[in-house]
């Protein structure tokens with residue numbers, strides 16, 4: 206079958222009509238902290254630590270007043286100490302520069318320590334309803350395999366996806382691609398035989414129906 210972006214997007218939407226963030230958060234502050242913790246960590250693990258973290262530090266103000274030494278043991282299972290220090294330092298800057306309110310624009314968010322474009326895009330989409338396509342490891346891999354993008358890096362992938370997908374679907378498409386990457390189009394050994402996109406996917410077509418990944422070589426990017 207000829208490649209059709211429309212057919213790909215319709216198939217993804219039909220597969221994942223309820224696609225949504227798998228991180229738990231209730232406001233922009235919790236969104237920012239949860240997304241910062243999720244870098245190179247699973248959403249499931251982040252969801253395990255955030256209830257106690259947000260109970261002890263429920264606001265930007267309380268986190269800004271915290272010591273990294275106190276925060277780190279609570280988030281240790283999500284990664285390095287840098288994450289704890291970035292979260293505390295970001296909250297201090299939000300107190301100083303933004304009156305304690307998480308800023309809703311890309312420039313201000315990416316000025317915070319530990320907040321890159323991907324994190325900012327996720328915060329903007331989920332906490333402020335801004336149409337963005339955050340390109341994490343799943344979005345990068347899946348969109349380039351399917352053929353929605355043909356890019357070598359995250360920035361180019363984001364630009365291409367913004368052109369390939371109607372703006373009204375940007376946030377949903379981000380979630381569709383993540384769901385598909387987690388459930389079917391795995392980094393290693395994607396389940397092409399069972400994939401509903403098999404007859405549309407450029408990588409599967411080029412590989413004769415089944416994408417084979419090297420077993421040892423690192424083929425993925427880190428988000």
Ligand code: SF4
Pocket residue numbers: 350351389390391395396397398400401402403406407408409416
């Ligand atoms: S056919 Fe294979 S490579 Fe293509 S989207 Fe499906 S699982 Fe991924």
